[in-house]
Amino acid sequence: MSKHRHFIIHKPWGMISQFVNPAKRKKKLLGDLYNFPDKTMAIGRLDVASEGLLLLTTDGKVSAEIRSQKYEKEYYVQVDGIITKEAVEKLKTGVEIGFNGKKYTTKPGKAFLINDPKFPLRSQKIRDERHGPTSWVSIIIREGKFRQVRKMTAAVGFPTLRLIRVRIGEIKLDNLEVSEVKEVTTLM
Numbered sequence: 001m002s003k004h005r006h007f008i009i010h011k012p013w014g015m016i017s018q019f020v021n022p023a024k025r026k027k028k029l030l031g032d033l034y035n036f037p038d039k040t041m042a043i044g045r046l047d048v049a050s051e052g053l054l055l056l057t058t059d060g061k062v063s064a065e066i067r068s069q070k071y072e073k074e075y076y077v078q079v080d081g082i083i084t085k086e087a088v089e090k091l092k093t094g095v096e097i098g099f100n101g102k103k104y105t106t107k108p109g110k111a112f113l114i115n116d117p118k119f120p121l122r123s124q125k126i127r128d129e130r131h132g133p134t135s136w137v138s139i140i141i142r143e144g145k146f147r148q149v150r151k152m153t154a155a156v157g158f159p160t161l162r163l164i165r166v167r168i169g170e171i172k173l174d175n176l177e178v179s180e181v182k183e184v185t186t187l188m
Helices: 058-065 085-091 146-153
Strands: 006-010 041-043 050-057 071-081 096-099 102-105 110-114 134-141 160-168 181-184
Touching: 041 058, 050 058, 071 146, 085 110, 085 134, 085 146, 096 146, 134 146, 146 160
Parallel strands: 050 160
Antiparallel strands: 006 050, 006 181, 041 050, 071 134, 071 160, 096 102, 110 134
């Protein structure tokens, strides 16, 4: 049996977190970044408009382990407006969002205000100061419902403008360049 392989990538904005494109959209796929081995899978996903840390593996057991609620996932989120302390507190305790056509209250997590992390500009400009101020918040969760972080910030009145995953468990985005792929011996 062959040895499993593991990868850490900095997914750019506008890329699909998949190797196949069922909708045949004109978007880049993970396979456009690197010649990954057969049976490589993304561990969780980041939607097309999200950026940051994405883990890949050829080991389904590792994928299931990391997708479980054992590991924290940290996101830096740029929101529309100057987020209030009250909104940050709500993000910590859990907010009601829609999921699979039903109302769902997110599990408690961590959230705090951060300074602009000065990430490189993305390929599509978000907007400029003429449209009003923005602010940044770190959100740390252990679950990962569909578009959860975006729904959470909208639920507290501060829609997400930019979302960057910076950490999964102990693995950090650190200084990985946008679109960079790094092969590692283990993920957890």
